[in-house]
Amino acid sequence: MREYQKYATIVAVFAAVLYAALLVASFGMISLVTNLEVISDPDAGSLVGVVMSGITVLVVFLMMLLLGVRTPPERQRIVIGYAIGTGFAALGSFLLTGALLHGRGEGVLANLLSFPGELLLAPFSWTVGILAFIITVVYSWLLAARFTERGRPLWPWERRGE
Secondary structure, eight states: OOHHHHHHHHHHHHHHHHHHHHHHHHHHHHHHHHTOOSSOOGGGOSSHHHHHHHHHHHHHHHHHHHHHHHSOGGGOOOOHHHHHHHHHHHHHHHHHHHHHHHTTTOOOHHHHHHHHHHHHHSHHHHHHHHHHHHHHHHHHHHHHHHTTOOSSOOOGGGOOOO
């Protein structure tokens, strides 16, 4: 593994942890302000929301990792289109995971689609996509800002020849 790939992997891990923390904080704040539950269906169980968020964090991590590891440092740019795609992938994985977990054991398609439909109307699922977009933009910005750096940062008195 090359040096820039190691850097991209480490930054992706930290960005994924930041994304998870922002999800928890924003879900809590939105729930507090709007007086809504993240998972409003009491039949869903207590782990459905946790697994949905975990799968979403994993999808965002993998998308950032693919971006960072596949792109050489001299071609790193701030990628708005890729970040939009990551936001939609996060939203889709959130809804799909919820549909699969809530709809398990039920063979009726209407029941399988009603839970993600309710989630799509709530602000929580849109928060998942928006935060994924923001985190991916910041991640690509960090990678693009580093491509001209050579070695460790130096203090002004350490620079020779200037």
